[in-house]
Amino acid sequence: MIDLTDFFNPVDVAFDKSFLTNSEETLFGATHIHSNSELFKKESLLENAGIVFFVLPDFQKSSKAFLKGAQTIRQKLYGLGRLKGAVSFYDLGNFKIPETIQDFESGIKIVMETLFEANIRVILFSETSLPVSVAKSLSAYYPDSTILMVNNHFEDYEKFELMTEEAEFYLNFGLLGFQNYLTGNTQIEQGNNRFMEFVRLSELKNKIQEAEPYFRDADWAAMSLNVVCHRDAAASEKPSPNGLSAEEYCAMAYYAGLGCRNKIISFAGYDASKDKDEQSAFLIAQAIWLNLDGFAGHVQEHPLLQKQNIQRYIVINEEYNKHFIFYKSNLTGRWWMEIPGKKKKNIIVAASYQDYKMASNQKIPARWWNLFKRYF
DSSP states (O other): OOOGGGGEEOOOOOOOOSSOOOGGGBSGGGEEEOSSHHHHGGGOHHHHOSEEEEEEOOTTTOOHHHHHHHHHHHHHHHTSBOOSSOOOEEEEEEEOOOSSHHHHHHHHHHHHHHHHHTTOEEEEEESSSSOHHHHHHHHHHSTTEEEEEEOSSOTTHHHHHHHHHSTTOOEEEEEEEEOGGGSOHHHHHHHHHTTOEEEEGGGTTTOGGGGHHHHHTOSEEEEEGGGBOTTTOTTBSSOOSSOBOHHHHHHHHHHHHHOTTOOEEEEEOBOGGGOTTSHHHHHHHHHHHHHHHHHHTOOOOOTTTOOTTEEEEEEEETTTTEEEEEEEETTTOOEEEEEOOSSSSOEEEEEOHHHHHHHHTTOOOHHHHHHHHHHO
8 A cells, every 4th residue: 555654744733722722623634744754654645535635845946935834724724623524634744845846646546546546636736836746647547537726817827728729638618707807718719619717707606615526526626815806815926906815714724625516726826025904815725615515514415326316407598499407406595407419418517596597587507608619
């Protein structure tokens, strides 16, 4: 059996006592932390863990400031209260940087595929917003996965081009919360040509619940702190006066935790040198906590998995002489819609109540149209 501790440096971390002082009341007291390799090896991680957390430096950068920022986030995270739900949470430590890029990518591949095989979710704090080595592992183990990038601009356009042109990648993409004036027209055109889903900031601001279906269908939620406005996240790498609020950022992390398809959530875009009061680190810590809280309460449901407590709605569009099929869970209130598939049977994707209302008002929901172009 693979020993994952071989790939990680142990961490020595204390919890922030600003709010809670008794460790038994905190997440610190409920987390298995890789602080001593010999003891950690006895933890039976692959048999017991539900979610693991680790820090992923960039091979070329691997800055001390980044690792110091990661420690601050850990301290803030472990000072938060224990979760009410049953979550077996492990902190693997900091990924070791080997001498060559080949060994770096090979190590990430072994770690990610080992965790995938054990059906363990992954939370990353990453020095780059979309580590290619992680994307390779996801694509190899789960072909046709969806990466949902949350950012104020198309930061990873070059990586996106690489991943959509090379045969070894078989991935779908979405970009949530971007601002038009920070994003090139060519980037949007190329994204549309590759059937990427784009959701602008204005489509989510003050109606963040519309983001939930995108997270429900995402295998990897890559969340950059850049998407948060400067007022609420002064230590983002590329700040903007406009953006989502801290509460909206945390809500998206919670939605990712609720999503049954989610395998990875990563946090990036944090510049520790700007975080004088450590509030941006605190924000990321709260987002991680809410992701764990979402996972603790997630419900495995889908119209194809169960017929009970699922209602089916048919909406007739008279102008296009088409009908739209929607499903609603009577347990959680979540919605789905059916997309015609050319090569496959009809595909059922996550939707919102607003999508159903739009179809009922004789309009084609944007998400339905975007995914129809991708699959048909």
